Amino acid sequence: MYRNHSIALVIPAYNEARLIVPTLKSVPSEVDRIFVVDDCSTDGMDKVVLEMQKDDSRIHLIRHTINQGPGAGIISGYKSTINENLDIAVVVGGDNQMPLDEMYRFLDPIIDDYTDYAKGNRFMEKGNAFRDMPKLRLVGNTIISLMTKISSGYYHIFDVVDGYTAINKRALQLVDWDSAWKKYGYPMDFLMRLNVEGLRVIDIPRRAIYLPGERQSQIKGLHYAINVSPMLLKNFIHRMIFKYVFSNFHPLVFLFFFGAFFLVLGLGVGFYILFEKFFHDIIPSAGITSICALFISLGAQSTFFAMFFDMQEGMGYQRNFGNYLTDIRKINSNPDHRSKKNNINKES
Ligand SMILES: Nc1nc2c(ncn2[C@@H]2O[C@H](COP(=O)(O)OP(=O)(O)O)[C@@H](O)[C@H]2O)c(=O)[nH]1
Numbered sequence: 001m002y003r004n005h006s007i008a009l010v011i012p013a014y015n016e017a018r019l020i021v022p023t024l025k026s027v028p029s030e031v032d033r034i035f036v037v038d039d040c041s042t043d044g045m046d047k048v049v050l051e052m053q054k055d056d057s058r059i060h061l062i063r064h065t066i067n068q069g070p071g072a073g074i075i076s077g078y079k080s081t082i083n084e085n086l087d088i089a090v091v092v093g094g095d096n097q098m099p100l101d102e103m104y105r106f107l108d109p110i111i112d113d114y115t116d117y118a119k120g121n122r123f124m125e126k127g128n129a130f131r132d133m134p135k136l137r138l139v140g141n142t143i144i145s146l147m148t149k150i151s152s153g154y155y156h157i158f159d160v161v162d163g164y165t166a167i168n169k170r171a172l173q174l175v176d177w178d179s180a181w182k183k184y185g186y187p188m189d190f191l192m193r194l195n196v197e198g199l200r201v202i203d204i205p206r207r208a209i210y211l212p213g214e215r216q217s218q219i220k221g222l223h224y225a226i227n228v229s230p231m232l233l234k235n236f237i238h239r240m241i242f243k244y245v246f247s248n249f250h251p252l253v254f255l256f257f258f259g260a261f262f263l264v265l266g267l268g269v270g271f272y273i274l275f276e277k278f279f280h281d282i283i284p285s286a287g288i289t290s291i292c293a294l295f296i297s298l299g300a301q302s303t304f305f306a307m308f309f310d311m312q313e314g315m316g317y318q319r320n321f322g323n324y325l326t327d328i329r330k331i332n333s334n335p336d337h338r339s340k341k342n343n344i345n346k347e348s
């Protein structure tokens, strides 16, 4: 228990026979239940977990019969959390890259009812991600984070690929987990689903850990990009229709589609003009050039206005924890404060 709330720890793990050991050993005493979701590991990880269970009865091994991906692992852990009626589910990987001594940062804003979902951000508060994250990952992360802002509707968050999260019972019960994304890329999909339910999301500064000599990730970059980009577009369309047509209404939905239509049309005409100029040496007429400029400016303006309205819509449920963010930044920039607050709040 932590501050009168029961805590589940969900650990999706695939072939982590070695690193699952330090991960499980570092679980704080406030965690009531540990769900390790083994997605058909082939390295004997299940035996390691069962061995550790003998010394720590909080550990529960969930076995999948076919490999479904880390998102599916988390969903299984979430379902067990719901079944056992626990209050909050924290998620970390099984590769000991997520410092569990920082778990309270995620729990406090949920318990204080400032947010429904807290996710890690390794760039905030002079985070070490800029220095330590492999450069290719840093560029990829930035592009995906920008795309996810638009796709998910949470414009105030970053580092969307970070899998260190905590979620409250209300959000666990509201989201339709069965239709959620099961493979890598799940954090961005989960965010969109939280947004359509009107749930609050907050970024929590956390340390990035890159263990020397260890495999940091099983993600294959190109495969990931090919899968995730269409998912983000699909999710964006789903969110627009569900949020602004089916459950509520806002004309921004027309502005977005109008903007996209004219941007694509304008860029198409632009490419045609350039093609004719460079390959057939045809000078474009003033008419077609003006049409091209008109389409592009109309498209860009509509898109930016739509984005602005979309951000404003989201502010409604973000505004009330603005002060909390400032406070938590103060807490996290002062290491002594964290332990003091723990001593006050610890229940177990
Ligand atoms: N349940 C499950 N977990 C997986 C799968 N693939 C990876 N994981 C786990 O998900 C966590 C994060 O994976 P990792 O490849 O390190 O990704 P990254 O650190 O977020 O880049 C680790 O604990 C992995 O063992 C899978 O197919 N199923």
Ligand SMILES: [Mg+2]
Residues within 6 Å of the ligand: 093, 095, 097, 215, 216, 217, 218
């Ligand atoms: Mg990893």
